[in-house]
Amino acid sequence: MDAIAVEGLVKRFGTFVAVDGISFAVPEGSVFGLLGANGAGKSTAIRMLCGLLEPSSGRASVAGIDVAADPEGVKRSIGYMSQRFSLYEDLTVIENIRFFAGLYAISRRKVETEAERVLALIGLAGREGSLAGELPGGFKQRLALGCALLHAPKVLFLDEPTAGVDPLARRRFWDIIYEVADSGSTVLVTTHYLDEAEYCATVTLMHAGRIVAKGSPAGLKAERFPGAMLEVDCDRPAEAIAALAADGRIEEASLFGSRLHAALAPGLGDREDAEETVRAALAAAGFAVRSVERIPPSLEDVFIRVISESAKGGPL
Amino acid sequence: MNGRVGALVRKEFRHISRDPGTLGALLVVPLFLLAMFGWAISLDVNDVPLLVRDLDHTAESRALTAAFFSSGRFSRMDDGRDAGEALDSGRAAATLELPRGFARSLGRGETAAVQVLVDGSDATRAATVIGYVEGIVMRFGAERITLKAAKAGVALPSALDTRPRVLFNQDLRSVNNLVPGLVAIILIISAVISTALAVVREKELGSMEQLVVSPVESWELVAGKTLPYATIGLISAALVLGAGFLLFGVTVKGSILELAFMTTLFVFACLSLGILISTAAPTQQVAFLASAMLTLLPTFLLSGFVFPIRNMPPIIQAITWLFPTKYYIEILQALLLKGVGIGSYWRSALALLVYALAAASIASVRFARSRGR
Numbered sequence: 067m068d069a070i071a072v073e074g075l076v077k078r079f080g081t082f083v084a085v086d087g088i089s090f091a092v093p094e095g096s097v098f099g100l101l102g103a104n105g106a107g108k109s110t111a112i113r114m115l116c117g118l119l120e121p122s123s124g125r126a127s128v129a130g131i132d133v134a135a136d137p138e139g140v141k142r143s144i145g146y147m148s149q150r151f152s153l154y155e156d157l158t159v160i161e162n163i164r165f166f167a168g169l170y171a172i173s174r175r176k177v178e179t180e181a182e183r184v185l186a187l188i189g190l191a192g193r194e195g196s197l198a199g200e201l202p203g204g205f206k207q208r209l210a211l212g213c214a215l216l217h218a219p220k221v222l223f224l225d226e227p228t229a230g231v232d233p234l235a236r237r238r239f240w241d242i243i244y245e246v247a248d249s250g251s252t253v254l255v256t257t258h259y260l261d262e263a264e265y266c267a268t269v270t271l272m273h274a275g276r277i278v279a280k281g282s283p284a285g286l287k288a289e290r291f292p293g294a295m296l297e298v299d300c301d302r303p304a305e306a307i308a309a310l311a312a313d314g315r316i317e318e319a320s321l322f323g324s325r326l327h328a329a330l331a332p333g334l335g336d337r338e339d340a341e342e343t344v345r346a347a348l349a350a351a352g353f354a355v356r357s358v359e360r361i362p363p364s365l366e367d368v369f370i371r372v373i374s375e376s377a378k379g380g381p382l
Numbered sequence: 383m384n385g386r387v388g389a390l391v392r393k394e395f396r397h398i399s400r401d402p403g404t405l406g407a408l409l410v411v412p413l414f415l416l417a418m419f420g421w422a423i424s425l426d427v428n429d430v431p432l433l434v435r436d437l438d439h440t441a442e443s444r445a446l447t448a449a450f451f452s453s454g455r456f457s458r459m460d461d462g463r464d465a466g467e468a469l470d471s472g473r474a475a476a477t478l479e480l481p482r483g484f485a486r487s488l489g490r491g492e493t494a495a496v497q498v499l500v501d502g503s504d505a506t507r508a509a510t511v512i513g514y515v516e517g518i519v520m521r522f523g524a525e526r527i528t529l530k531a532a533k534a535g536v537a538l539p540s541a542l543d544t545r546p547r548v549l550f551n552q553d554l555r556s557v558n559n560l561v562p563g564l565v566a567i568i569l570i571i572s573a574v575i576s577t578a579l580a581v582v583r584e585k586e587l588g589s590m591e592q593l594v595v596s597p598v599e600s601w602e603l604v605a606g607k608t609l610p611y612a613t614i615g616l617i618s619a620a621l622v623l624g625a626g627f628l629l630f631g632v633t634v635k636g637s638i639l640e641l642a643f644m645t646t647l648f649v650f651a652c653l654s655l656g657i658l659i660s661t662a663a664p665t666q667q668v669a670f671l672a673s674a675m676l677t678l679l680p681t682f683l684l685s686g687f688v689f690p691i692r693n694m695p696p697i698i699q700a701i702t703w704l705f706p707t708k709y710y711i712e713i714l715q716a717l718l719l720k721g722v723g724i725g726s727y728w729r730s731a732l733a734l735l736v737y738a739l740a741a742a743s744i745a746s747v748r749f750a751r752s753r754g755r
């Protein structure tokens with residue numbers, strides 16, 4: 067059974083449609099990523115799933131419970147880490163944990179063992195007495211995660227849990243997410259970081275309230291970039307994009323740092339001389355090419371393509 | 383106590399204990415205000431330097447002089463100097479002159495004149511001193527009459543002409559009158575302002591959403607937020623009453639039970655107002671401003687700290703009807719100062735009850751609706 071099932075979910079604020087009929091399903095025990103730019107509607111979607119916001123229309127069930135019919139039932143089976151929240155900074159680690167244990171009415175006897183389990187999981191054992199406000203950012207976020215895990219929720223919603231922390235801390239955080247999923251919980255996580263999306267079993271890209279792409283990271287890449295993807299290092303890369311776009315064999319080119327990513331039209335990419343094709347095209351236009359390498363497309367490539375296609379009203 | 387409410391209450395007390403500012407504002411500032419205003423008021427009405435010129439030198443004249451000093455309000459200056467000079471130089475604040483023949487006039491049942499001069503440069507102080515003088519002289523006169531009546535073996539004339547009037551402190555400023563106002567201010571600060579701030583802080587922090595997504599119910603959240611501040615408010619009010627007694631001898635003349643009951647009712651009204659404000663205020667700043675304007679300011683005006691209530695412009699007096707403080711202060715004055723029971727203040731109690739119920743219903747509807755948004 068799916069831990070989360072969403073069908074045609076809509077949220078309107080007045081005339082503004084924040085979430086515009088999204089549908090997806092998340093199998094039990096998997097990690098599901100919800101991606102999208104600022105204002106795409108991710109938080110709004112999560113808040114409907116948590117029973118915080120009433121959907122305008124559509125259906126959603128979480129852990130087998132209908133969100134609109136029994137929001138209180140949903141609340142008991144989920145953990146939620148909201149985008150803005152990072153604990154009570156004037157309370158210590160263990161006080162924060164005990165407080166949330168109290169909210170979920172975890173019995174006194176069980177609190178200490180649960181606290182120990184969670185502290186070990188989030189790697190904060192031995193720091194029980196530190197004030198939450200004095201912890202480094204990454205630790206704070208892990209503590210917030212720990213507090214959301216105390217009652218062993220079936221489904222865990224994490225809204226941009228790693229915003230603003232360093233890459234190492236993000237990595238550590240994702241290790242914990244995996245452990246949680248391995249223990250059987252389902253995790254829905256939103257993020258801005260596309261490298262993090264690679265860790266998810268399934269990712270969904272939201273844009274202006276709609277889902278514009280959905281699948282496994284590998285599947286999405288294969289689907290959107292059947293042709294090869296080349297990374298080009300040349301001079302005047304911004305102008306080179308225009309030159310490549312004019313060449314019919316290049317489907318799309320975009321700038322990544324000082325380099326170009328060029329996607330070749332399907333069919334062409336399989337040929338051994340794809341690199342030569344690009345090199346020749348650029349040389350003909352008068353650009354000095356330093357290197358051309360075949361690379362696997364990143365999710366970023368995928369999403370840039372998807373968003374620009376949906377902006378053009380192209381196929382989704 | 384319900385486990386979830388317990389968790390919320392413990393957490394709130396932790397916040398309070400880690401924030402010296404809050405605790406100071408709630409517990410120390412009221413005592414400070416009481417001490418400061420209390421002493422400022424009681425200092426200028428005690429130990430009034432009084433110069434006595436007793437030209438009569440009789441037992442009667444000495445008795446009246448003694449009555450002045452045994453009141454504790456006056457301190458004695460050397461006799462005999464020039465009264466005008468003593469007043470002008472400020473060494474004496476009042477002079478008492480007993481003319482020759484004072485005892486004789488009294489003995490004949492005539493009106494005996496005494497002259498009292500009071501330094502009028504501080505009008506408030508002068509009015510207070512005149513009040514003292516009148517009180518002492520009047521009591522002295524009454525005692526004489528009783529004495530004479532007993533000697534003559536006649537019944538005391540039933541209608542001794544004593545018109546009731548405010549003898550001491552005619553503008554009602556005194557420590558006695560400060561205490562009710564101060565108690566109301568304390569309760570307003572902790573029950574309205576602190577509560578509103580505590581709820582809005584969770585909204586600002588984003589933790590409100592975290593609370594709402596837990597299985598905590600609305601009433602539990604409200605109870606967890608309000609009980610700590612109600613407790614602190616009541617403790618602080620008790621401290622002020624205790625300090626009022628220890629420092630200034632202010633006692634609760636009426637029933638303590640009624641006082642506790644009425645105070646609980648007022649606190650309930652205040653907490654409802656606090657929650658109501660928290661549902662409308664997006665930030666702590668707005669919450670503070672709103673609660674200060676809507677509750678603290680009127681309370682301050684009504685407390686008698688700034689000006690006596692009866693001297694307030696009618697428009698302000700009318701506005702005060704809109705706030706629960708007015709009713710509570712009336713009740714406090716009845717219970718603390720007059721020592722009368724519910725029979726005499728039931729109108730205020732009823733108004734307070736209606737106010738509390740109305741505020742609580744609006745607050746609970748709005749709170750349930752605004753949760754998490």
Ligand SMILES: Nc1ncnc2c1ncn2[C@@H]1O[C@H](COP(=O)(O)OP(=O)(O)OP(=O)(O)O)[C@@H](O)[C@H]1O
Binds near residue numbers: 082103104108111
């Ligand atoms: N309560 C509300 N009333 C009106 N509009 C809202 C409300 N909540 C969100 N919106 C709007 O809905 C849109 C989607 O917001 P949402 O917070 O879901 O985006 P998001 O994808 O989470 O963005 P971010 O990455 O910035 O967190 C935004 O344009 C936002 O302004």
Ligand SMILES: [Mg+2]
Binds near residue numbers: 108149
């Ligand atoms: Mg968001």
